[in-house]
Amino acid sequence: MIFRSVRRRAFLIATAxxxxxxxLPSASDAAAPRNTLVIGVDTSDxxxxxxxxxxxxxxxxxxxxxxxTLVTMDPGDYVxxxxxxxxxxxxxxxxxxxxxxxxxxVKFASGDxxxxxxxxxxxxxxxxxxxxxxxxxxxxxRIEVVDPKTVDVILKDPSQPLLTILAAPAFSIYEKKIVAQxxxxxxxxxxxxDKATQWLDQNSAGTGPYKIAGWERNATIQLVKxxxxxxxxxxxxxxVIRHIGDSAxxxxxxxxxxxxxxxxxxxxxxxxxxxxxEIVVQREPSLDFVYMAVTQEPEFxxxxxxxxxxxxxxxxxxxxxxxxxxxxxSAIRPVSFLPIGTNGSTEQLTREIGFRQDLDKAxxxxxxxxxxxxxxxxxSYGNASIVGxxxxxxxxxxxxxxxxxxxxxxxxxxxxxxxxxQFTTNKSPGGVLTFWNPPAVENQLWASATVERVARxxxxxxxxxxxxxxxxxxxxxDLQKQAQLWRQYQEAMVDNANLVILFQPIYQVAVRKRVAGxxxxxxxxxxxxxxAKPVQ
Amino acid sequence: xxxxxxSRVAIAALMAVLATLVIFLIANTVPGDPVLTxxxxxxxxxxxxxxRFRAKWGLDLPLWEQYWVFLRGIVHGDLxxxxxxxxxxxxxxxxxxxxxxxxxxxxxxxxLLIGIPxxxxxxxxxxxxxxxxxxLVSLIGVSSPTFWLAFIMLAIFYGGLQIAPGPGxxxxxxxxxxxxxxxFLVDSALVGDWDTxxxxxxxxxxxxxxxxxxxxxxxxxxxxxxxLESLQQEYVRVARAKGLRETMIVTGHVLPNALIPVxxxxxxxxxxxxxxxxxxxxxxxxxxxxxxTFQSAVSLDFPAIMGITLMVAVVxxxxxxLIDFSYALLDPRVVRR
Numbered sequence: 099m100i101f102r103s104v105r106r107r108a109f110l111i112a113t114a115x116x117x118x119x120x121x122l123p124s125a126s127d128a129a130a131p132r133n134t135l136v137i138g139v140d141t142s143d144x145x146x147x148x149x150x151x152x153x154x155x156x157x158x159x160x161x162x163x164x165x166x167t168l169v170t171m172d173p174g175d176y177v178x179x180x181x182x183x184x185x186x187x188x189x190x191x192x193x194x195x196x197x198x199x200x201x202x203x204v205k206f207a208s209g210d211x212x213x214x215x216x217x218x219x220x221x222x223x224x225x226x227x228x229x230x231x232x233x234x235x236x237x238x239x240r241i242e243v244v245d246p247k248t249v250d251v252i253l254k255d256p257s258q259p260l261l262t263i264l265a266a267p268a269f270s271i272y273e274k275k276i277v278a279q280x281x282x283x284x285x286x287x288x289x290x291x292d293k294a295t296q297w298l299d300q301n302s303a304g305t306g307p308y309k310i311a312g313w314e315r316n317a318t319i320q321l322v323k324x325x326x327x328x329x330x331x332x333x334x335x336x337x338v339i340r341h342i343g344d345s346a347x348x349x350x351x352x353x354x355x356x357x358x359x360x361x362x363x364x365x366x367x368x369x370x371x372x373x374x375x376e377i378v379v380q381r382e383p384s385l386d387f388v389y390m391a392v393t394q395e396p397e398f399x400x401x402x403x404x405x406x407x408x409x410x411x412x413x414x415x416x417x418x419x420x421x422x423x424x425x426x427x428s429a430i431r432p433v434s435f436l437p438i439g440t441n442g443s444t445e446q447l448t449r450e451i452g453f454r455q456d457l458d459k460a461x462x463x464x465x466x467x468x469x470x471x472x473x474x475x476x477x478s479y480g481n482a483s484i485v486g487x488x489x490x491x492x493x494x495x496x497x498x499x500x501x502x503x504x505x506x507x508x509x510x511x512x513x514x515x516x517x518x519x520q521f522t523t524n525k526s527p528g529g530v531l532t533f534w535n536p537p538a539v540e541n542q543l544w545a546s547a548t549v550e551r552v553a554r555x556x557x558x559x560x561x562x563x564x565x566x567x568x569x570x571x572x573x574x575x576d577l578q579k580q581a582q583l584w585r586q587y588q589e590a591m592v593d594n595a596n597l598v599i600l601f602q603p604i605y606q607v608a609v610r611k612r613v614a615g616x617x618x619x620x621x622x623x624x625x626x627x628x629x630a631k632p633v634q
Numbered sequence: 635x636x637x638x639x640x641s642r643v644a645i646a647a648l649m650a651v652l653a654t655l656v657i658f659l660i661a662n663t664v665p666g667d668p669v670l671t672x673x674x675x676x677x678x679x680x681x682x683x684x685x686r687f688r689a690k691w692g693l694d695l696p697l698w699e700q701y702w703v704f705l706r707g708i709v710h711g712d713l714x715x716x717x718x719x720x721x722x723x724x725x726x727x728x729x730x731x732x733x734x735x736x737x738x739x740x741x742x743x744x745x746l747l748i749g750i751p752x753x754x755x756x757x758x759x760x761x762x763x764x765x766x767x768x769x770l771v772s773l774i775g776v777s778s779p780t781f782w783l784a785f786i787m788l789a790i791f792y793g794g795l796q797i798a799p800g801p802g803x804x805x806x807x808x809x810x811x812x813x814x815x816x817x818f819l820v821d822s823a824l825v826g827d828w829d830t831x832x833x834x835x836x837x838x839x840x841x842x843x844x845x846x847x848x849x850x851x852x853x854x855x856x857x858x859x860x861x862l863e864s865l866q867q868e869y870v871r872v873a874r875a876k877g878l879r880e881t882m883i884v885t886g887h888v889l890p891n892a893l894i895p896v897x898x899x900x901x902x903x904x905x906x907x908x909x910x911x912x913x914x915x916x917x918x919x920x921x922x923x924x925x926x927t928f929q930s931a932v933s934l935d936f937p938a939i940m941g942i943t944l945m946v947a948v949v950x951x952x953x954x955x956l957i958d959f960s961y962a963l964l965d966p967r968v969v970r971r
Contacts, residue, residue: 134807136806136807138806142925142929145718145719145720146720153673153674153677230673230674230676230677230683233676233677233680233683234676314810314921315719315729315921316730316919316921316925317802317803317919317921318806320809336807338806338807340802340806340919341919341921342801342802342919343916343917343919343925344785344801344916344917344919346785346788346789346917347785347788347800347801347917347918347919350788350789350792350793350800351800351801351806353793354792354793354796354800356800356805356806357806513666513932514671514932514933515664515666515667515668515670515671515932515933515934516664516665516666518666518667518670518671518678519665519666519667519670519671522670522675522678522679523667523670534675537674537675537676547675547676550679551675551676551679554679
């Protein structure tokens with residue numbers, strides 16, 4: 099008796115589940131409709147969408163869609179700035195700053211025309227909020243409105259670069275009237291009195307092709323078309339930036355067409371898309387790089403205090419092996435802290451003056467250092483991955499490379515917080531594997547970092563000549579002469595061998611063929627989709 | 635009875651606060667500095683900037699004062715500001731909690747719906763094929779690593795068979811329903827937006843199956859063991875002798891007694907689900923508490939860690955109270971005593 103009723107009950111339950119599953123909307127037509135662009139990317143580092151507080155990796159992409167800057171950089175050309183909201187710029191008459199002539203006919207998303215007042219408001223706000231972006235324009239003294247179409251940026255130190263820095267999305271121009279309405283303050287009381295960040299997290303008041311319509315943390319950023327975009331109608335009605343934290347899930351989603359773009363795929367996953375008829379893998383060299391910082395503090399490691407010992411490390415590493423086996427071939431390598439693509443840094447130069455694997459030379463250098471039997475040091479790294487390569491794997495590869503020259507690297511995995519703390523407080527006892535990504539595309543920022551704060555971290559006191567070369571290069575306006583000075587700087591860096599660049603990744607982003615005009619860039623905002631539109 | 639309840643609640647509240655103290659002390663012994671992780675490279679090397687940042691988050695105060703600030707805050711319902719997200723911890727928790735609550739509740743309901751009947755059948759039909767199936771299912775559910783199961787489900791049903799929707803709570807281009815509770819099923823039903831309702835339901839299927847898998851094993855085994863034990867009791871023989879139908883004996887007499895350990899363990903399993911499952915949430919891009927807890931722990935975000943600890947303690951407290959109340963329903967002897 100029970101058996102019959104049990105069997106009947108079991109069947110009913112099975113049918114109920116089946117019925118529920120059948121009633122769920124079929125997901126087979128999940129491909130996004132033609133007029134919405136869906137981007138799949140890990141946005142977990144997004145804290146805010148207020149340009150004046152921008153300090154993370156992923157938000158600049160959204161900012162570049164909603165806002166524009168005075169000047170910008172084209173993908174692949176990280177040397178010359180191009181006009182965006184400013185059509186012309188020149189030194190002011192007294193040489194103390196730059197005079198920008200603003201473009202005519204640019205309207206904000208609200209329909210109002212952009213004027214110099216908006217530029218002054220936006221840049222003053224960054225300066226006075228004193229959040230992280232302000233540090234990069236700390237050498238700006240003041241902004242002056244000359245007339246509605248002309249604005250002056252006066253510098254404290256006119257020899258310091260400005261244009262390349264202003265291309266960064268942190269220095270976006272927004273509409274004074276609207277931001278002020280929502281609590282935006284641009285004068286010296288901004289730091290404590292400004293209340294616009296909350297509004298700017300969910301909205302935008304810019305000139306870009308799309309405007310921010312909402313942000314659900316760790317879920318989606320919604321953008322809608324800006325009908326007043328000065329370049330004409332944008333290609334899509336909506337853009338959705340979808341947080342997908344797992345790269346394998348992104349792969350499934352881009353294959354299914356649920357997302358049109360997948361940013362965080364790792365080399366092995368990219369390889370599986372090679373013959374996919376619906377997807378194209380776009381490649382763009384980034385300006386980021388993975389490097390090893392080696393201390394020269396004798397108290398931490400007497401062997402590393404010797405320059406030749408550090409140089410030996412530089413000549414023992416199998417860089418090509420790292421590129422091919424670990425990063426799937428998708429990387430390049432600069433000489434030193436200036437990524438390839440910027441003025442003065444090319445692959446050719448790396449071949450000429452950069453490190454390369456030469457075990458004989460490494461052993462010879464060790465002998466010169468009085469360490470013919472090699473030496474040992476601690477190699478620290480975090481429990482993270484970069485472009486799909488785990489630091490653990492990278493460290494193991496380096497360890498085995500160095501062993502062939504007689505150098506023993508003791509692996510020391512640490513958690514990110516501890517590693518960062520130890521490194522930034524100048525307490526790293528050996529080598530550290532870490533990552534550099536530029537907040538703004540300006541050589542001077544990186545070079546000066548290496549002779550200032552990064553030098554402190556490796557306990558290097560750079561000779562005055564090296565610091566002078568950096569200053570002169572930063573102030574030099576002739577690009578050829580500048581490149582020569584940067585070459586001198588890079589030679590000095592290779593000679594001192596504190597910073598060994600391992601690879602500069604080439605972004606590989608999967609884009610479905612139904613989207614045209616999606617432009618990757620290494621300039622810091624990952625992609626520019628102002629010209630993106632559905633393929634007809 | 636009332637004195638029993640109030641004393642239980644008071645003790646539990648004290649335990650919750652003590653838990654935060656322990657976590658606070660432990661978190662502060664970790665040598666890392668959360669400030670340096672939150673700042674960009676240039677800012678982290680600028681001592682003025684770091685000092686200002688530290689002062690803003692009260693990290694330059696002595697430990698006991700930091701904790702005192704936290705305690706004072708709790709009384710006003712203020713859990714402090716998260717260093718990572720730069721907004722009130724309470725806001726963060728309230729943002730991510732509904733996603734986790736919705737998923738956990740569905741997953742738990744699913745595991746009860748399948749687990750209890752399966753356990754009963756396994757006990758009643760001991761050593762039959764259904765018993766073996768039940769035990770096998772429990773074993774697989776409990777032993778499968780969550781991240782593996784989550785991805786396998788996604789790869790098979792979403793990537794391969796294409797019958798399930800992708801990661802996330804809703805379709806990529808869908809707008810969430812107007813927020814009332816944060817539970818999409820409830821909110822969309824409240825405004826009659828049935829498209830969103832079914833979309834949310836479809837997105838819940840795979841992650842809840844994954845979460846239910848482990849809990850299912852526990853529920854099935856516990857129900858089976860408890861039923862087996864209760865079936866041995868004297869009163870069952872009496873009931874059979876009296877001529878009662880077997881179904882009546884099993885469901886009316888044995889089951890209420892057998893359910894007590896199931897409720898205890900099941901309740902604790904539910905509390906565990908409610909505090910979030912970081913692996914499932916990551917793979918399904920579910921913006922829930924598990925991922926938030928993990929992120930806060932990893933970046934040493936002290937206020938967030940403390941807020942979460944308190945929340946977890948409160949969740950367990952409430953669930954335990956509910957379990958105690960359910961005993962009263964299941965076993966009248968508890969109340970009479």
